[in-house]
Amino acid sequence: MVASAAVRLFGMWASPAVRRVEWALKLKGIEYEYIEEDLSNKSSSLLEFNPINKQVPVLVHNGNPIVESLVILEYIDETWKDNPILPVDPLERSKARFWATFVDVKCREESRKAFFMEGEEKEKAIENLQVQLKALDEELEGKKFFSGDHIGYTDLAVGWMAFWLGVGEEAAGFKANYDLKFPNFSRWMKDFLAEPVIKDNLPPREKTVEFFRSFKQLGSCTKVNQK
Amino acid sequence: MTSEGNEIKLIGAWPSPFVMRVRIALNLKKLGYEMLEETFKKSELLLKSNPVYKKMPVLIHDGKPICESMIIVEYIDETWTSDGASILPSDSYDRAIARFWTAYIDNKIPDAISKLRPMVRGSVEAEAEAEKLVATLQVIEEAFEKCSKGQSFFGGNNIGYLDIALGSCLAWIKALEKMVEIKILIKEKIPGLVSWSERFCAHDAVREVMPETDKMVEFAKVLLSVMATTPAN
Numbered sequence: 001m002v003a004s005a006a007v008r009l010f011g012m013w014a015s016p017a018v019r020r021v022e023w024a025l026k027l028k029g030i031e032y033e034y035i036e037e038d039l040s041n042k043s044s045s046l047l048e049f050n051p052i053n054k055q056v057p058v059l060v061h062n063g064n065p066i067v068e069s070l071v072i073l074e075y076i077d078e079t080w081k082d083n084p085i086l087p088v089d090p091l092e093r094s095k096a097r098f099w100a101t102f103v104d105v106k107c108r109e110e111s112r113k114a115f116f117m118e119g120e121e122k123e124k125a126i127e128n129l130q131v132q133l134k135a136l137d138e139e140l141e142g143k144k145f146f147s148g149d150h151i152g153y154t155d156l157a158v159g160w161m162a163f164w165l166g167v168g169e170e171a172a173g174f175k176a177n178y179d180l181k182f183p184n185f186s187r188w189m190k191d192f193l194a195e196p197v198i199k200d201n202l203p204p205r206e207k208t209v210e211f212f213r214s215f216k217q218l219g220s221c222t223k224v225n226q227k
Numbered sequence: 228m229t230s231e232g233n234e235i236k237l238i239g240a241w242p243s244p245f246v247m248r249v250r251i252a253l254n255l256k257k258l259g260y261e262m263l264e265e266t267f268k269k270s271e272l273l274l275k276s277n278p279v280y281k282k283m284p285v286l287i288h289d290g291k292p293i294c295e296s297m298i299i300v301e302y303i304d305e306t307w308t309s310d311g312a313s314i315l316p317s318d319s320y321d322r323a324i325a326r327f328w329t330a331y332i333d334n335k336i337p338d339a340i341s342k343l344r345p346m347v348r349g350s351v352e353a354e355a356e357a358e359k360l361v362a363t364l365q366v367i368e369e370a371f372e373k374c375s376k377g378q379s380f381f382g383g384n385n386i387g388y389l390d391i392a393l394g395s396c397l398a399w400i401k402a403l404e405k406m407v408e409i410k411i412l413i414k415e416k417i418p419g420l421v422s423w424s425e426r427f428c429a430h431d432a433v434r435e436v437m438p439e440t441d442k443m444v445e446f447a448k449v450l451l452s453v454m455a456t457t458p459a460n
Contacts, residue, residue: 052331052366064320071326078319090305094293101295102279135279 007032010046010058012039013203014211016160017069018057023156024073026197028080070100073153085153099139099146100157107132111165115172115216126174133182140184144191151195155188162189163202171212235260236287238273242446244337244395245296246284247436251391252300254432256311267453297329300391315388321374322388325381328370329392335363340399345451348408357409360400361416367393368417375419379426386430394427402443 009025009032011018025032037046037056049065050058059066059075066075077085087093110132113125136158140146146154169175179186192198235253237260239246253260265273265283276285276292286293286302293302304314316322339360346353374381374389381389400411414421428437438446 061320066320066323066327068327068330071323071330074326075319075323078322090302091288091291091293093305094298094302097298097301098279098293098295101298 006062008035008060009033010035010037010043010049010060011056012037014208015056016164019201019203020069020156020159021057021059021072021076022201023159023197024076024085026201027085027151027156028076028083030076030080070104070157073156077153085147085156087147087152096147096152096154096157099136099154102132103136103158103161107136107161111161111168114174114176115168115212116219122174126176129176130181133176133178133185137182137185140188145188151192151198155192159192159198162192162198163205164208167205167208167212170209172216233258234287234289236263237261238263238265238270238276238285238287239283240265241436241438242398242443242450243283244399245282247395247398248296248391249284249286249299249303250436251386251395251432252303252314254436255314255386256303256307258303258307258310267457296395297333297388297392300388304388312385313387314382314391316382324370324374325387325389328367328374328381328389332367332389332392332396336360336393336396339363340396340403343403343407343409344399344447345454346407348406353407353409357403357407357411360411361413364411364417364420368420371419371423375423380423386427386432390423390427394424394433397424397428398438398440398443401440402447405440406444406447 007025007030009018009021011022011034013036022034035043035045037043039056042054046056046058047054049060050056050067053067055067057067057069057072059072061075061079066072073085086096107129110125110129114122114129117125145151146158165176165178178189193202235258237246237249237253239249239262241264250262263270263272269281273283273285274281276287277283277294280294282294284294284296284299286299288302288306293299300314316325339356343353343356343360346356370389371381375383378384380386381393386394403409404411412421412424427433
């Protein structure tokens with residue numbers, strides 16, 4: 001086990017990208033020191049470690065900062081070899097990365113629009129999100145998790161949708177209707193949230209809904225971090 | 228891993244920086260491949276091989292498609308490990324740095340290029356947009372100093388992942404300088420990157436796949452007229 005001071009994680013309790021990194025650290029059994037950031041009053045450490053984006057999560061390993069949650073996941077997998085989260089085969093790795101970036105770039109974009117916008121733009125975003133969910137649903141055909149029988153990199157990457165999509169829907173008043181239309185995805189959401197490492201590492205739901213509700217009311221497009 | 232008997236096809240088009248990335252990676256590994264040149268009308272094969280994005284490049288290796296340019300570059304590096312040079316750094320921290328900056332580049336540069344492309348030459352708008360792009364490159368200049376550690380490329384003494392990510396954008400950057408009458412590769416502001424860009428374009432793995440500026444300018448005119456008459460996809 002690594003001494004806790006060697007691994008530090010700067011985060012924010014409501015941020016899905018931060019949880020993503022915590023899930024990976026816990027799956028690997030890596031001890032770490034967690035530092036909660038007030039994003040309205042960022043610490044000098046955070047700004048020093050991430051001067052470019054000034055966002056969380058930031059993983060600091062032996063004094064070296066790593067930024068961008070998917071980059072952090074790959075770093076974690078390469079540095080601590082037990083319980084690998086990425087597959088070994090290069091073709092399978094390319095597919096894992098493909099779905100991770102699809103969700104991080106495309107699904108996140110449409111979810112943000114569905115969350116922040118109103119009227120026609122909101123409707124269009126929900127439509128686009130459903131097309132994306134269909135693709136994810138098809139990818140899950142015949143599989144328990146994206147990564148197979150156990151959760152892995154892709155599940156951790158898509159994981160925010162299992163919890164925060166519902167939170168966003170409740171906070172912003174829309175429905176993507178995945179339970180009706182996308183049975184594989186809906187099943188995956190439940191199975192993913194039931195995994196011990198995930199279940200024990202989620203923010204309190206009501207508090208998170210409230211947070212995002214006021215976030216939306218602020219009308220701000222500042223990301224809570226979503227890197 | 229042996230590269231003999233492996234069938235490699237690349238769906239792409241010569242002007243695309245994303246396609247160029249893959250071609251540079253294949254050249255670094257000294258791999259032969261069949262180029263399937265796309266036109267403005269997307270081929271059935273492209274639509275079938277990349278149903279999610281319907282975009283090039285798509286690498287087809289022994290019949291299996293791999294999509295997204297930098298994911299393909301990484302796939303090439305992980306599959307052909309004993310052929311040619313290593314594309315990603317060997318140290319995991321250096322890899323994280325390379326991936327971070329690649330994401331930064333992809334977040335900023337393609338959009339900047341798209342914004343500049345239709346602008347009026349010498350306009351105030353174009354000057355302002357060019358300044359923003361130069362500011363972005365100034366941030367990347369600092370990264371270059373750190374990553375190269377005094378050597379020729381981000382990857383050290385040979386081109387690597389991050390060189391490919393940024394270098395592939397040079398064809399459009401140079402074309403825009405000509406078309407829109409703006410300055411981007413300004414020696415006084417980004418001296419490291421300007422010298423790096425010359426070395427990159429002259430590299431064996433890059434030379435034959437980096438289109439000439441005049442050819443890009445001609446293509447840009449065709450592209451702009453096609454975009455003006457086609458609904459956005």
